[in-house]
Amino acid sequence: MSETWGDEAVLSDIWIQDKTSVLQAIDEHKPDAVVNAAGIVGQPNVDWCETHPIETYQGNTQLPLIIAEACQERGVYFLHLGTGCIFYGASPDPRGWLEDDDANPAAVYTRSKYAADLVLSRLPNVAIVRLRMPIDHTPSQKNLIDKLIRYTQVIDVENSVTIVDDLVSAIKQIIEKRGVGIFHCVNPGIMRHRELIDLYHQYVDPTHTCEWIREEDLLARGLTLKKRSNNIMQSPRLAALGITMRPIHEALRDTMIRYAQHVMTPLNRPIDQGVLNQAHTTTVQPFNFIRQHKREMKGVILAGGKGTRLAPLTHVTNKHLVPVFNKQMILYPLQTLLDSGIRQILLITSAEFCGQFMNLLGSGASLGCRLTYRVQDESGGIAHALGMAEDFVDGNNCTVILGDNIFDENFLPHVSSFQTGAVTFYKPVDDPERFGVVDIDSFGNVLSIEEKPKQPKSNFAQVGFYLYDPHVFEIIKTVKPSTRGELEIAEVNSRYLAEQKLIAKPVRGFWSDAGTFPSLKRASDYFAQKEGIH
Secondary structure (H helix, E strand, O other), X not given: OHHHHHHHOOOOOOOOOOHHHHHHHHHXXXXXXXXEOOOOOOOOOOHHHHOOHHHHHXXXXXXXXXXXXXXXXXXXXXXXEEEXXXXXXXXXXXXXXXXXXXXXXXXXXHHHHHHHHHHHOOOOOEEEEEEOOEEOOOOOOOOXXXXXXXXXXXXXXXXXXXXXXXXXXHHHHHHHHOOOEEEEOOOOOOEEHHHHHHHHHHHOOOOOOOEEEOHHHHHHOOOOOOOOOOOOEOOHHHHHOOOOOOOHHHXXXXXXXXXXXXXXXXXXXXOOOOOOOOOOOOOOOOXXXXXXXXXXXXXXXXOOOOOHHHOOHHHOOOHHHOEEOOEEOOHHHHHHHHHOOOOEEEEEEOOOOHHHHHHHHOOOHHHOOEEEEEEOOOOOOHXXXXXXXXXXXXXXXXXXXXXXXXXXXXXXHHHHHOOOOEEEEEEEOOOHHHOEEEEEOOOOOEEEEEEOOOOOOOOEEEEEEEEEOOHHHHHHOOOOOOOOOOOOHHHHHHHHHHOOOEEEEEOOOEEEEOOOHHHHHHXXXXXXXXXXXX
């Protein structure tokens, strides 16, 4: 931070014992603002704090209060760096934890940090900046990149994270604007550890390996003393000041590229082991080997089926051609793929209505895409229809959307960052027995998937939007028909789950499976209201 701000900042090296020592430093440098980045984290990690509670509270609670008292006495603006680790699990608002939410810290470290927040947030001329799992382009022991690559066992959960470059910029703006209160400085979007490791493979070391384990395995295997914090955070108070941070997927990729430049020496030479943690002993291959070919993302719309629940409308046309508000149903999933950056799209439907789709959509040129059509002669389930797309996908990744699933959701960050495995999306519903049901724990880990169960384990319905790598077609070839006589997509996802390659992500915007008259009306009403028509 001091390096970025240059002559505008002074890095103090005083040993803070009491208010007097802080006052002496303030009087010497006469700052406009004081930023406190000091605190106790513990070595080698926060488990140290569990056995050293006194030292932890002195460093994380007492110390910032001493600094704040001195700043209040001199009338100097004070900004304290806090942590988002004080939040555990799901938030009251499904979009993430807010700055004013009551935290639920479970460890000595997080309780000590939250204790300071409770006092400082009541003081005038004080800002608290909470960050989460900082990621930097410069290697260090505190950098999440270096933390994860030195672990042989890693959990894959969703989290908000903070890119250090963006944090430094945000802090400077908060000081300039004299922001007061609590600010969540996290990059917009959600990151999983697997996404970070995938980028590390792509830009730094394709030979790096780790074992993917569940969150509960950390305690069960004795890898940690206390449960770790995993959470999603919102930043409305930052936005209210007009301060923005880059979307996480964009910022993460940029940071990893710059990180690679730091840790790599000229071609054909290994990483400087003095820069990275000594536990990391892999060597890096030349760039021309590391920058592997990235698979293209292709789109598949499944628009078959008889649509019996929409009879008698479907006696004369395919249900995906039935109007939703002011346009045909099929145009909504098509637009979802286009908004996700996909331009090569396959539409699979029955022979009876294929001509109607072609008359409506043509080649796709007028929509800015290239459309291909394929006929499904017999209904055999979602997985059966998807299997027909293997030649079209041609070894690339694919985004699959059901033709009667209508969204008002931005999937672009998920699609653009997808590399391998599978991603399924879910939404709470009142009638989960109508859908494939995904059961997840409080940290977003998938526990099980069932297709239209009589007794659902959760109310999280799998929506009709999926991301797959090309391995999906090999899986489909081995799936056997269910008791319904169909190849179930839930079984495909369960295979990915068994291989620990499945991620589940929530849909936070509007979604409707418009395959029934009530859901069809609900979707029409939503988009009519959105356009101001009542």
